[in-house]
Amino acid sequence: MSMSNLLLTTILLPLAGSLAICAVGRDARAARATALVVSLATLIVTAILLCNYVPGDDSFAAWSYAWLGETSAVDIRFDVALDGISLWLFGLSSLLLLACVLLSWDAVTDRPGTYYALLLLLGSGMLGVFAARDIILFYVFFEFTLIPLFLLIGMWGHEDRQYAATKFFIYTLAGSMLTFLALLSIVLWDYYHSPDGVMTFSIPQLTAGLAARPIAEPYQLWIFLGLFAGFAIKVPLFPLHTWLPLAHTQAPSAGSVLLAGILLKIGTYGFLRFSIPMLPDATVTCMPWMLALAVAGILYGALAALAQSDMKRLIAYSSVSHLGFVMLGLFALTSVGMEGGVLQMINHGLSTGGLFAVVGMVYERYHTRQISELGGLARQVPWLAFFFLVFTLSSIGLPGLNGFAGEFLILIGMFQRAFVFEASTPAVAYAYKAIAVLAVFGVVLGAWYMLWLVQRVFFGPPLESDHEHAAQPPRDVTPVEAAALVPLCVFVLWIGVHPEFFLSRMRPALQPVAQAAIAALAERERAQPPVAANAPAAAVVELPPGVLSLVE
């Protein structure tokens, strides 16, 4: 079977699985068994794909089919392929999908058939988003993920689920409709200005076309803002994050895991795929604002997390903070920063996904998410505490675990950006350095709120005021749950120890993304001649030697 067919299989397998579950009907065991088999098969096929990936391949396993018909004048294609950017996000989606099926294994007893069908449907949507190479296909998958997640939150969520589901849906839809207009504008601009008069929806072709015939600047800004509306809400970037804590808190565990682990990344992925390469001038214009919003999100998310009394809410706010780091890395517009940003997307998916999973397990055992009602869990459920600690350490960036590699690269990238400006415009350089320093401060805050959470919940004296578990102590991690968490831990460690394995595969794809934007930036700096115009990658940054070896 060729790679192309494998890729298509991977995307359609969960969809087929969800139809199969519908056919199976209401039998709970059959439903979850089907879900397990399907998600495991998806992961295996994904693993085969990832293993065969040749670094530098831009259209790995490409599969294309004229969606609206060969004769149709509107050439929207069902066009999927992987490249270095989407590769790991694709893999992460498969991994978390399996983890979600496993962690729902005993947890979901209410209408399991529908539940697993929706979960798999969501899986297909997520895999499709990252593989899509057609702008409309991307959008179709992007929007499609809303439906299953809406139903998952609304049907299996907690007390305030209906409101949370609706708010999540409408908030996201409002933004993404504007994004839709912006995407259409991009297509139309290319159509009206390309010499061959063909209306193309292919992302690589559009990227190439817009590089050759850039959009006039005022329109770039408008289109950028349109894309921003949808992607920034999805990320969520600082002032637009208000739907997130609610949705995360009310969603069932698996919903939170996938929402945090994958769906938020669609926003950052969108910036990376569309905004930065297709709208370089607007990117440069908006860069300071984006960086400021990102760092505001880092600090705001961290401070808000410190103040939470609900574990899920706390982790939700930590997501705001972490995604701020990702945005910082991407919009630093240096290759190191972008690598860090993409790596941090994966890291956040692993660590926050893991944290939500463990919190879900805690909730199942103690029926509360309130920090004040928990304590000393490490004695009762040591393995659960262990897993939580691993993901916490990963999340706060302990060297040797994945979070460190990502955050470190992002901060380097940000400092590089600042140093590039040093010679030409020192004021800008100071501002950027300030942003970087504030971001470092965010790391410190992150360690504070996470470790404090661990201390309050897992250590300290056990609080058993209204939860009498003395008679029958809650069981520790079951083998099924362990099977969900262990693979995440493996990757947490793997990325932490050897990030280069992952970075080397994404680097060639990331290289051209910011090229136009960096060139535009250099263009604007050209007023101050020599040093400023250098490519940022060439900027000299002194690094402690030990640290460098870890990164390289």
Added chain:
Amino acid sequence: MSSETVCLLLPEIILALVATLMYLGGAFLPARRGWSWLAAATLIVAGIALARQTPAGASGAASELVSSVSADAFAYAVRWAVLGVGLIFVLLAARTSERGESSEFMATLLLLIVGLMLVSLAGDLVLMFAGLELISIPTYVLLFLGRTKGTLESGTKYFFLSVLSSALMLYGFSFLYGAAGDTQLSGIRSALVASGAELTGTGAFAALALVLIFAGLGFRLTAVPFHFYAPDVYQGTNNPNAGLLAVAPKIAALVALVRIASVAMPGTERLGWQLALALAMITMTLGNVLALWQNNVRRLMAYSSVAHAGYMLIGLAVGFAVTGGAAEASNFDGVGAAIFYMLVYSAATAGVFAALTYLGGRESEVDTVDQLAGLTRNHPKTALALAIFMFSLTGLPPLAGFWGKFTLFTGALGVDARNPGDSSLWPWFLALAIVGALNAAISAGYYLRIVGVMYFRPAASTPAGRGPAGAAWAMAACVLLVVGIGCAPGWFIDESTRASQAAHTALGAPRIVPDTAAGDSLRPSLPATASAQLLPIER
């Protein structure tokens, strides 16, 4: 009346004849059952008759006009769609109508369909008016037959307002006749072309005619200032009738607007797009916002239908604005998008009312949203179908509604994308697209509420359910359409684009060069077919 015309009108003639026989039969035969079978069979026979015809113009015939009947690809597309809609409603109402006067109900439905088909064929103001009245008058009867709780409020209200709107439209037609001196659309067109872009002399009446025609047809389309009857009337009748009201008059209005306003009245484009654009924005927003507060399902769907009328007006506004030829903005001329949107909307809306009819069972009706609470536990399939319709109406992929919005927005954004620098149009159409986009989010508010009620709430009072099988079949057909178009929209989009191009070329004459509202350089006025092949100008 030549034999050619008889051939052309054969499907309509069959339908009308059978309808008459059914009226007669209903009076003398005691049978209640079986009339819906007869109606369905008649529709299928009419379909076969239609299939044996070939659209004029396809063979390259010089004259597509047989006297006042223009049987172009546009008419064919609409007639096919209308037959389909008819079949769905026959199924939908099959058993419900047994309670009342079955033969009368089915015969009236057939006549209404004839009216719709005639409107699409009309190449003449008189025939068009006759067609429109052939829709209105059966509607009064249907509203009378479907009256609930013994009141006639809904029927009376509709009757008076409908008569008023017909009068307005007729007044508009008379001005049009005054301006052009002809009742044939092609004649009107050439007369207005002759009077020039500024519409000097008697041509100036064309603008007044346009406003009046907009008003008269706006009533049927439920565009905003003329929408206020809709919620009351829908609420006051039963579910099948409300569904029919939400679909049939809108199709007629859209078809008539395309025929008269955007095709036959050159020189009024500027007023046309301004009118359509303003109406579209107001209609969408008001419809959606008011729908948010409704608890009666039919009232809610009435406001939803108002909102969707606003979306169709986007397409019409684009159609007016893109004056250089039907195919100017590549494949997304607004009119084609509006036709496609109509199809998509009709499928989902008919489906909603089919589901409601089904849930109502044989005796009762589903009236409020709360009655749907926890539906997924008792009627999972119906709940799923309703959810699919709601998501499609919201415009989510991969359902039909998404492609409807896709074609509309592409059309709106494509207006003057070619010279964005020196045009006064694009900000307006950008604003229109943005309003449309945000409205999708507003509409999600109430569509999701229905989904939420069905899926998230515990079952309160179970709707009777297990309703007529016909309604279930109609619902299944609509699901198939909505999902089918969603997964493979290509053919439908292409066909509706072709239909709209045919409507433009049917009248033969080259389109007039617009007044310089567009601020655009004077483009050569070419027939649509020629300009379709024009490559875009380099920057």
